[in-house]
Amino acid sequence: MFSEFDEARLDDPDVLAAHDEQLRYLAMAGARIRSEALDVRVPVDLTMTPRGVIVAGAEARLIRAVLEPVCPVPLIAWPLQGLPGWVGPLDLVVVLASEPGAYAGAELVATVAEATRRGSQVMLAAPDNTPVAEMASARAIRVLTRTADPTAAAVAVLARLHEAGLGPVVTTESAAEAADMVAEASSPHRDFSSNPAKDLACGLADADPLLWGGSVLAARASRRLAEAIRAASGRHALSAGVGEIMEVLSHAKPRDTFADPFTDGEERRSVLVILDDEQADEASARAGDALRDAAVAAGVRVCELSAGQGSEIDRYITLLMQGLYGAVYLEIGLEG
Template sequence: MTWLDEARLDDVAALEALDRKEALRSLATSGAQVRRSLLAAREAGIDSWSPQDRPRSVLVAAIGGSAVVADVLDLLAEPHSPVPVTTRHSAPLPGWVGPLDLVIAVSQSGRAAGPLALAHEAARRGAQLLTIGAADSPLADVCARARGTHVDLVSTASSTRTALWSLLTPALYAAGRLGLVEVGEEVLESVATLLEARADECRPSSESFVNPAKDLAMAFSGVIPIVLADGPLAGVAGRRLASGLARTARIPATHGTLPDAAAEVVACFDGPLAGAGRFGAPRGPDADIFADPYLDAPATLPLSLLLVRDASPDPSRLTRVEADRVNLATAVAESARDAGVKVREIEASAGAPLVRLASLMSLGDYAVTYAALGLGVDPTDSPHVADLRRRTDH
């Protein structure tokens, strides 16, 4: 069984030696990414867009680590957008997309096959095109030929996970200018400020007992995590965190969002990986008080529940649906504890929806990076992923 090395997490030199592509440093630039990307979006001409230019529909083309751009736009547009916002990871482009529609294609390298193919087809049909990615890339070239709007990527980060805000900010700014989401420059500035504060509290020199990301990383040690979100906003952050555990820290994780995932999560508490299930170690009067949890524990890793929660709302202003979801989250956590499953909760900061989302995603990004480093692996280089690319490169 492999455990995270807390001593390594507090050894700045050891972290720097493992973090060869400087993932932590790239995450620390997130606030700057917001501000620089906003400037790049203005320079590209998006500041001249207005609700009068609103398209019939918006399709976001993104894949892999960039797909969170589509998730965030879909989340924020749902309550406000007067036109539908849909997502697509690869070709074919839906038949209804035409000259009245806007396609936003996102790719850090500008070479991702799915978004590139969708941008090609959108250009062929005469759709409006906004592309976000590397300058002088195939994606930028497609956009130029279609007389669309291309925003150059401002981050030099080695992965889409650490370049997130360079990809997300132009798309959010454009959607805000079109009146699809309530995200203006003030909200983006608040996000940048939050991300800078997160970078300070999660810096490598900050020790585990005061560093929230290192502390959360330790919660993933020697367990099989279930990431459960208490609603749609937390659900986007929860999906990203579970993906980051697998892709960055090499820790397999499952995730779900309440209320739909409640039953399937709670059912696991009676299974072989739960502490008090039919297959687990005895609890209560039949428990062996001298049992060593490390030497005498089952060979399998135990379950752990990470509950990702939106900011605590004012109870007097909760809708019935929101109140039911809060109560359900509390009930699932209580059920987990009764079953002997470790429970950890993280909660969003107060503020606008994008600020709350940024607070959860940023903490998760730092935590999975520290989890990888605590396990002694490079957070940005996976030999098996590289091997898969070689096997599938035609």
């Protein structure tokens, strides 16, 4: 049985005050991006254009998703301890270790140690005076992190990689402003009529979400949102491609409006959540339209998040933050 969702809790000052820490953390996302970007003004000095780029640590796949379309050299997101056997002095190893568990973890310490031993150029995002920082050589490019926010650290690293000629333009202030705009629109002080995050929570109130992103970065945001929804509600949340979601929708049964929930039991319903990257290609736009049509035909509710304008990372942050706010409001509504 689902927990009963009480939408009145989302506008109750006392209830919202009890969740001030969660909501304040989301509201400070822009400030954390600005904090992590303080060292971006220091020029990046690569000894040469690397043969390849290997990215390890938190948000490594986000870095890969942003760089892959434009990076002039091969790159991989490496999920294991150490490095691939072919990595050597001609390569750049990027390690993101901004979270407390990450910068003390044996895996990333071993990765930095191995990169240093092989003579690779290292870019390290981590706080000072930590085990992983101590393992880096003096010639490593340091991105000093302060907030333990992996997304904020990733934005700072992307800005440095752009300076090195390896990625697209990433303006840290623009990314921070994108987070600020979502925080303003999703503020607990805004009611349902003008709060997209509270509206999303209501859309998720009685259903298991199927999440789809309309671009590579929107798909990554959808996976992050699925994790947040599972943590907030304990429900199933599937982030998948068009084919998998179409398969689920094809088996959706129409709701019986005459069913008695006390005698017939409560049937789990689905809700389709589309993370719409408005600047995605035509094929993605067609896929989104097909999903909407299939959901309508199956009697499945559709909720949409819009990425708006800006760079790829701005749009990613906009989608992610809207979803994270929605997940917190879902948790608040289910606690009654």
